[in-house]
Every structure is written in structure tokens, then in C-alpha cells.
Amino acid sequence: MSSGSRLRVAICGAGIAGLTCALALSEYPDIEIDVFESAGKLAEVGAGIGLFPRPWQIIRRLGLEQDLLKTTESRLLEGRVPSFRYRKSDQREGVEFFRLYTQGALIFLHRADYQQTLLHHLPKSCRTHCSKRLLSYRQSHNRHGVDLFFEDGTSYSCDVLIGADGLKSAVRRCMLHEKSGIAQAEGKWEESMELLRSVDPIWSGQNAYRALIPAEKLRARAPSHSVFTAPMQYLGKNGYVISYPISGGKMINFVAFDMRHELENTKFNGPWVSTSNKSRFASRFADWEPEVQTLMECVEEPLQWAIHTIPPMKSFISGRVTVMGDAAHAMTPHEGSGAGQAIEDAYLLATVLGHPRTNSTNVHRALSVYDSIRRPLAYDVMEHSRMNGRYFSLNIDGVDFDSNRVGPREQLENLRYVARMFEKNWEWGDMDNVDRWDGERSGSSDGVLVTPASSSGK
Numbered sequence: 410m411s412s413g414s415r416l417r418v419a420i421c422g423a424g425i426a427g428l429t430c431a432l433a434l435s436e437y438p439d440i441e442i443d444v445f446e447s448a449g450k451l452a453e454v455g456a457g458i459g460l461f462p463r464p465w466q467i468i469r470r471l472g473l474e475q476d477l478l479k480t481t482e483s484r485l486l487e488g489r490v491p492s493f494r495y496r497k498s499d500q501r502e503g504v505e506f507f508r509l510y511t512q513g514a515l516i517f518l519h520r521a522d523y524q525q526t527l528l529h530h531l532p533k534s535c536r537t538h539c540s541k542r543l544l545s546y547r548q549s550h551n552r553h554g555v556d557l558f559f560e561d562g563t564s565y566s567c568d569v570l571i572g573a574d575g576l577k578s579a580v581r582r583c584m585l586h587e588k589s590g591i592a593q594a595e596g597k598w599e600e601s602m603e604l605l606r607s608v609d610p611i612w613s614g615q616n617a618y619r620a621l622i623p624a625e626k627l628r629a630r631a632p633s634h635s636v637f638t639a640p641m642q643y644l645g646k647n648g649y650v651i652s653y654p655i656s657g658g659k660m661i662n663f664v665a666f667d668m669r670h671e672l673e674n675t676k677f678n679g680p681w682v683s684t685s686n687k688s689r690f691a692s693r694f695a696d697w698e699p700e701v702q703t704l705m706e707c708v709e710e711p712l713q714w715a716i717h718t719i720p721p722m723k724s725f726i727s728g729r730v731t732v733m734g735d736a737a738h739a740m741t742p743h744e745g746s747g748a749g750q751a752i753e754d755a756y757l758l759a760t761v762l763g764h765p766r767t768n769s770t771n772v773h774r775a776l777s778v779y780d781s782i783r784r785p786l787a788y789d790v791m792e793h794s795r796m797n798g799r800y801f802s803l804n805i806d807g808v809d810f811d812s813n814r815v816g817p818r819e820q821l822e823n824l825r826y827v828a829r830m831f832e833k834n835w836e837w838g839d840m841d842n843v844d845r846w847d848g849e850r851s852g853s854s855d856g857v858l859v860t861p862a863s864s865s866g867k
């Protein structure tokens with residue numbers, strides 16, 4: 410330990426969670442920070458993320474706001490701000506039925522821009538080590554300190570270990586085995602087995618196909634495509650498409666979800682992330698409205714993500730070890746909040762570790778505070794996200810959206826019903842009311858707004 414430091418913190422993983430935590434901790438000069446990353450260099454995948462106002466407040470406090478705003482089309486707006494527009498699109502003529510309003514703007518970023526901005530702001534005193542894959546750790550409960558063991562044969566000692574190593578977290582695996590072993594030694598067999606249930610991720614039954622479309626390419630085909638005016642979500646039975654501009658409007662983020670809810674919690678056979686072929690999913694959306702077809706035509710070589718989650722745990726901590734971000738609560742992406750929740754974890758964790766009374770002897774208390782605040786909230790968001798997945802794929806027991814069986818009026822009533830459900834699901838994030846496109850505003854005689862596919866921009 411260098412003279413004057415009161416805590417040595419090791420962060421495993423340099424993704425959104427790990428780097429945000431490192432930056433937040435770097436505000437405390439008496440904390441030593443080492444970040445260990447398994448990859449040979451720090452390079453995020455080419456994809457967009459949307460950040461809601463809550464995590465954005467943290468970004469502001471960390472001094473990242475101005476630099477990040479230079480990388481995005483999104484503008485900082487106060488008050489009630491229009492966000493996603495929703496259409497029912499699994500038919501030849503789409504129907505626009507809902508517009509989400511947020512309290513403050515939703516900001517869209519390129520993940521690589523966020524990572525680069527974080528790296529740019531990290532002080533030199535915070536050491537990042539690449540090609541350091543953590544295999545395991547060891548802590549003794551009657552001794553201070555945690556020993557880390559890496560794939561390259563090296564080891565390192567610290568006071569606190571933060572596992573920010575994503576979905577397949579080595580820290581989580583090690584932590585749960587450690588706790589399970591303790592439970593077993595105490596004769597608590599059921600608890601011991603229960604703990605191991607959260608070691609491996611489970612498949613959600615859903616695949617996401619992600620691509621970045623050059624905005625010029627889309628503009629050449631459809632100069633007035635809706636995505637140039639608002640972030641869009643195109644919903645249909647068992648799938649949906651989300652699209653919005655990023656990187657100063659030069660790129661359009663595109664994600665198509667193919668969802669088979671009956672396969673939730675089963676095993677996915679095949680690579681979890683792979684380069685895919687458009688033919689793998691385009692046929693799935695073949696009968697969808699023209700706006701969706703135009704986006705599909707612009708997609709090349711999408712990345713396929715088999716979406717996995719982590720079964721909830723009873724605690725995020727063990728002694729001097731904790732997990733955060735996807736390592737703790739990997740969730741489906743339907744609340745657009747996995748990264749946002751990782752940022753919230755990072756800030757709170759840094760705040761409790763940075764507290765002047767926290768030191769190497771009482772670290773466990775600080776981690777307990779983090780666990781008691783963040784775990785219930787993150788799991789709540791995780792469940793909302795799961796439910797949004799059902800709503801966006803028009804999968805609600807007893808509610809029929811099929812135009813072959815229900816008339817246009819009933820279909821719209823059902824869509825408004827589902828809109829109220831996902832509006833409610835965002836209340837935790839300070840969402841304001843939505844514009845329900847009621848009759849007064851739209852002027853339509855039956856009190857609903859019907860936007861035909863002729864607005865597709867083709």
C-alpha cells in the first residue's frame with residue numbers, strides 16, 4: 410500500500426460498470442484503484458445505449474456531461490420531454506398509438522464514446538491493466554485482505570474486490586461457491602444449493618440482432634423516415650424493433666428482438682454473441698410495415714446476442730467482495746437500463762467506500778449499505794424490464810392484438826391498455842405522464858389516433 414492510502418480497491422472488468430466505478434472512486438485521493446481487464450485492449454462493441462435522467466445526473470456529477478454531449482445528437486432538455494414513439498407494426502399498415510414522455514431528456518450514446526470519455530477522465534493514479542483475466546480470489550475472514558489470481562499466473566492483494574466482470578462474472582462464480590461452501594459446512598444444505606443457482610446465466614428465450622446503420626444510407630432510401638425525428642419502437646407479436654440516432658446523428662442504432670417467451674429459463678445452444686446474417690431474422694419481420702422493411706434493407710452483418718440474465722441472489726456481497734453491473738443483475742434490455750443501473754451501482758459503491766469513516770477494517774459494513782440499497786432497486790428494474798419484454802412483444806394473457814380477430818377500435822383500446830402498463834413500468838425512473846393521443850389532441854372522431862403507414866417516409 411502506498412503511504413497515505415486508506416483502502417486498496419481492485420475492480421475486475423473495465424466495462425461501463427468498472428470504469429464508472431473507478432472514476433467515481435478516483436475522487437477520493439486516499440483510495441488506491443487498480444482495474445483488471447481480461448481483454449488485450451479497451452474497446453467497446455459498436456452499439457448504442459440510451460441513458461435515462463437518473464444515471465445522467467451521476468454522469469453530470471462525475472464531470473462527463475459536456476464531453477459526452479459532444480458525441481450525441483441528443484440534447485439536454487428539462488421538464489416533460491417527448492421520447493420514444495410506439496407503433497404496432499406487424500401488419501401492412503402500422504398504427505401509432507403512444508408517445509412516451511420523460512421527465513428530462515433520454516440521452517443516446519455510442520458505447521465506445523462513453524468508454525473513451527471515461528478513460529479520458531480517469532486520472533493516471535488509477536491503474537488499468539489489460540490482458541488480466543481473473544480466475545479466482547481467496548479471502549480469509551479472520552484476516553484483512555483479498556488475494557486475486559489471474560490466468561497469466563500472477564496474483565495481487567487488495568482490501569476490497571469489486572466484480573464488474575459482466576454476465577459470466579468470475580467474481581460472482583467464486584463468491585457464490587465460497588458462500589455455498591460456508592453454508593454446507595454449517596449444515597445448511599438447501600441454502601448451499603440455492604446459492605449455486607445464480608452462478609450461471611440463464612437464457613431469456615430472446616435474441617437481439619444489433620447493427621449500426623449509416624444515417625446517409627437510410628436517408629438515401631427514406632429521407633423522411635420517422636427515426637430522423639424521434640426514437641422509434643415498432644412492436645409486434647413476439648418481437649419488436651427499436652431504432653434511434655447516435656454519434657452526432659451519423660449512425661442509426663438498430664436492434665430487432667426475436668422473442669420466444671416459452672423458452673425463458675432454458676439453455677441456449679450456440680454462441681451467445683456472434684456475427685449473424687440478415688437472413689437469420691429478416692424473414693421473421695417480413696410482413697411488417699414499410700418503415701421496418703426500410704431499416705432492415707439497410708442492415709449489414711448484424712451481431713446476434715442471445716439475451717441472458719442472472720437468477721436473483723440474496724446478497725451482492727461476501728466479506729470484502731462485491732459484484733456490480735451485469736455481474737450482479739444482468740437484465741433484459743427492455744427498460745434500457747442495464748448500463749444505467751450499473752452507473753447507479755458505481756456511484757453508490759464509490760460513495761460508501763469513499764466515506765471518511767470507511768477503512769480496511771470495516772469495509773464489510775460499507776458494502777452492506779451498498780447491498781441493502783442497490784439490490785432491491787436493481788431487481789425491481791430487472792422485473793420491470795422482463796415485463797416490458799412481454800408488453801413490447803404484445804404478449805399479455807387475455808389481451809388480443811390480432812387484427813384478424815379484433816376490430817380496429819378494440820385493437821387500439823388494447824394497445825392503449827398495454828401502453829399504460831409500460832408507462833407504469835417506468836415510474837421508478839421519474840417518468841412523467843404520457844401523451845395518450847386522446848381524441849381532443851388528434852381530432853379523430855373515435856378518440857384514438859391512427860397513423861397509417863403512409864407516414865413511413867418511403
Ligand SMILES: Cc1cc2nc3c(=O)[nH]c(=O)nc-3n(C[C@H](O)[C@H](O)[C@H](O)COP(=O)(O)OP(=O)(O)OC[C@H]3O[C@@H](n4cnc5c(N)ncnc54)[C@H](O)[C@@H]3O)c2cc1C
Pocket residue numbers: 421422423424425426427445446447448457458459460541542543544573574575576577578579617619664714716733734735736742744745746747748749750751
Ligand atoms: C441488445 C442490448 C441493448 C441494450 N441497451 C441498453 C440501453 O439502451 N441502456 C442501458 O442502460 N443498457 C442497455 N443494455 C445493457 C448494457 O449494455 C449492460 O447492462 C452494460 O453494458 C453492463 O456493463 P458491465 O460493465 O456491467 O458489463 P460488461 O459491459 O459486460 O463489462 C464487463 C467487462 O469485464 C471484462 N471481464 C469479463 N470477465 C473478466 C475476468 N474474468 N477478468 C477480468 N475482466 C473480465 C470484460 O471483458 C468486460 O470488459 C443493453 C444490452 C443489450 C444486450
